[in-house]
Amino acid sequence: MSEFKLPLNAIKGRGAATRLAHRFARDVREAFDDDWPTTDADNGAASAVPTQVIFEDVKSAIARNDSPDIDFDFSINPYRGCENGCSYCYARPTHSYLNLSPGLDFETKIIAKRNLAEVLRCELAAPRYRPRRLNLGSATDCYQPAERELRLTRAVIAVLQETRHPFSLITKGSGVERDLDLIAPMAAMGLAAVYVTVTTLDAQLSRRLEPRAAAPWRRLRTIRALADAGVPVGVSVAPQIPFLNTDMEQVLEAAWEAGARRAFYTVLRLPWEVEPLFRQWLALHAPERAQRVLARVREMRDGRAYEADFSTRMKGHGVWADLLRQRFEKTCARLGYGDQPTVLDMSQFRPAALGGQGRLF
Template sequence: MSITTIPLEALKGRGSASRLAHRFSRDQRDPWDDGWDTLAELQAERPERLQTQVHFEDAKSAISRNDSPDIPFDASLNPYRGCEHGCIYCFARPTHSYLNLSPGLDFETQLIAKRNIAEVLRRELARPGYRPSQIAIGTATDCYQPIERELRLTRSVIEVLGEARHPFGLVTKSSAVERDLDLIAPLAAQRLAAVYITITTLDARLARILEPRAAAPHRRLQTIRALTEAGVPVGVSVAPQIPFITEDMEQVLQAAREAGARSAFYTVVRLPWEVAPLFRQWLEVHYPQRADRVMARIQEMRGGKDYNADFATRMKGSGIWAELIRKRFETACRRLGLNRERTLLTREDFRPPSSGGQGHLF
């Protein structure tokens, strides 16, 4: 698989160090030294800082359905494709391949915004025979990534769900969710909303290279506190767990509990398709001395491979190392009193929203 490497000077605030050719590419090119020092000259060039570009699309549907036995929800919604947070481990990176874009830098710089998602969602909820079930928002890409500040697509989705009294949960690494507390808090009081904040590590230096454009760890803790004080049920996601990289799970859980979180969950790192070579390259750039050790432990949890998509093990892994992570998580949760009660949202008050067409006389 070909990788076009980008000089590190251009990568401040970016997770990937390359525009990895996606798996459907017909042409793949590798850098090559022709003996005239052209490769060294190319690498010495200092290109302009990579800029984020937003492209708009009209979505045909808003709600995605799944029947995967290892996922605790069957309905999800994502206002954006690609994610500016640039998390190097993101399992959604390979979806950019279907757009003929690189899962590497394109995933975090070439973003797709579903500009009509609120209107499409309204139509879907208003269909005769629609049966509500909790919708998970931001399961693939972060629904509060930086472009949400201006586009407000997530806010428009919450407005529709609120009008319909439809239950939802959202997961984010961003403090921008606080902006929408005026919508989320009243819905939470009616058992219609819950929020989950992802905190992978408390190590600010690590977070800066692992999740370069997400909120700092201490800021995410402040967000948990702000949501809790507003009466919103808050959980913490300590995902993904990466052997020899994210080593402070217990400290994250304790800090989140002290900030107000009442539930927690985790997954182990997943490296499907193009994520594996991207993650290997990230290790070589930032942790060259431990890269082989990290990958060996990941493969130990995946039956000797970089990734195993088996439903029974893909989220938590298998083997001794996966069992150790599970025991650490469960022990910490018991000690801290996390996950003692489930956050149960109601769907009994659902009412179809106005479809936007001709109104009713009575």
């Protein structure tokens, strides 16, 4: 992946600064500085980049997972891409398979799976289907801004409620509160759990890292709303980025006070195009710390930006990774966090009814 050649400009409300070419691109255009005045368009980025929603009809709803370091077997993602624009997002390279940039395209060209609920209903009606641990939003935020109007996530949860299929979800969005009328009754039956990601309590850092996600204080309020509604709620303090979000203990304490009772973390990972994109982000927002951050990330991965090995890709290894682990475990033990995911009841599942809406309650 080539280095950027021109001075970059941060784009308001966006995590990426360029439409970085993806790894499958046949033609790659590189800008160069010829000392002439340039515009944002010359740099490959507009000063204000609108969000475009592209509708897609899918053939399958449930994705199978066989990665041993992930705590769920199935996942459902109502969208491809994510308008939250998190600069560190490990899912950015998935846009490469659509011939789109993992940079600006990932957060401005959102693919909405408009027939997802109908396809899911068919899959849950199959005679051979057996429920397993299912998570919403593993490669996108299912409560990103587009969900406010499209309501694809709500439609999926309605099908899961109808079939009494247990699920968990993870989000940075306060929009999950809208669907408490569906989630809370399922939680009371042991069928639902929610995790809220709080990367840092530093609002200014969060705005740069995750420009269109809910503010940290708002996520804590969402944790409280979920807990008050009887929903088992946990907190993700991921990813841990050396020398940037250094307030892990404070986040865990604030989330505990808000009602979270489970917690997990991961260390920053930079697969494929995420590595040059995050280097661009550092050059724009933390140039004085860029080399230290990247050096520490590589130290935790044997000198590489990323290791795909299941045993190390989430947490890294070495002295620094061990220090993070100790900080997390000691804080969780002091506060009383559980060390296992919420157990959900698989025995209540009943196959979906085809040819009609079926029962919602």
